[in-house]
Amino acid sequence: MASSSSSAAPAVLKLHQYGARWELPSFDPFCLSAQAYMRLAGVTFEELGDDYVAGTNAIFTYVGNKTGKSLDSALNAEQKATAAAFIHLIETKLHPTLLYNWWAEKQNMGQTLVLPHFNSMVFPLGYVLPRLKQRNVQSYLYTLNLTQDEKVYNDAEECYAALADFLGDKHFFFGDSLDAVAFGHLAIHLVAPQSHKLRSRLLQHKNLEAFCKRVMTLYFGQDFPAIPAPPPATEDKDQKQEMSQHKKTGMYLLTGAGLLILLHYLTKQHQAAHQ
Numbered sequence: 001m002a003s004s005s006s007s008a009a010p011a012v013l014k015l016h017q018y019g020a021r022w023e024l025p026s027f028d029p030f031c032l033s034a035q036a037y038m039r040l041a042g043v044t045f046e047e048l049g050d051d052y053v054a055g056t057n058a059i060f061t062y063v064g065n066k067t068g069k070s071l072d073s074a075l076n077a078e079q080k081a082t083a084a085a086f087i088h089l090i091e092t093k094l095h096p097t098l099l100y101n102w103w104a105e106k107q108n109m110g111q112t113l114v115l116p117h118f119n120s121m122v123f124p125l126g127y128v129l130p131r132l133k134q135r136n137v138q139s140y141l142y143t144l145n146l147t148q149d150e151k152v153y154n155d156a157e158e159c160y161a162a163l164a165d166f167l168g169d170k171h172f173f174f175g176d177s178l179d180a181v182a183f184g185h186l187a188i189h190l191v192a193p194q195s196h197k198l199r200s201r202l203l204q205h206k207n208l209e210a211f212c213k214r215v216m217t218l219y220f221g222q223d224f225p226a227i228p229a230p231p232p233a234t235e236d237k238d239q240k241q242e243m244s245q246h247k248k249t250g251m252y253l254l255t256g257a258g259l260l261i262l263l264h265y266l267t268k269q270h271q272a273a274h275q
Contacts, residue, residue: 153198
């Protein structure tokens with residue numbers, strides 16, 4: 001959430017955000033979008049690591065009202081409508097794919113739970129709250145019918161392709177709030193270790209990768225973090241191990257049932273012999 005520390009001009013804003021991770025200023029795409037907006041707009045602000053953040057649209061409007069700097073002021077009505085449509089696409093269709101990737105895929109939960117927001121909580125909150133969040137996220141994904149890999153990652157690919165086609169060979173989308181939001185989300189997809197399924201699809205669009213690196217260099221004053229290499233091809237192995245575990249469990253159940261039947265039979269035989 002952005003707040004003003006003084007009513008005098010020029011305003012110095014305070015940005016309350018989730019903490020840094022993976023050499024990015026925040027691990028949350030909405031926080032990163034807000035910071036990118038302020039940097040693109042040339043707004044002076046202070047970073048605070050508090051665990052509270054408002055919506056990006058509300059922050060962008062607040063920044064404009066307090067500082068007189070709005071990235072969208074130079075856009076015409078058609079451009080504003082286009083930017084709003086793409087922001088809606090990112091925040092309502094692309095972002096849920098990240099939630100699925102982090103909270104619905106069991107193999108990623110370990111990396112998600114060590115994020116600073118959860119890692120800093122005392123026991124038992126550090127154990128209970130993340131699991132409550134996982135349940136809430138999965139319920140939300142269910143309402144969106146995002147319960148299967150194929151649909152989730154097809155949705156992500158459609159969003160990446162639409163953004164890449166619109167960006168084309170330009171350096172920026174419009175140089176507006178869309179650039180801030182796109183960077184905030186795409187940067188997380190590129191560097192979060194557990195996002196390799198998203199990253200592999202995003203990296204097929206080199207102009208989006210170049211866009212993220214460009215924003216980081218020009219407006220954050222630092223090189224873009226190293227993009228993790230693809231993980232070993234362990235998914236088939238994991239699936240085989242899971243199937244093997246199911247088979248073992250089934251064998252144990254059958255063996256247990258067989259022993260119970262044998263014990264029942266021997267008991268009956270013993271009773272018959274002593275009648």
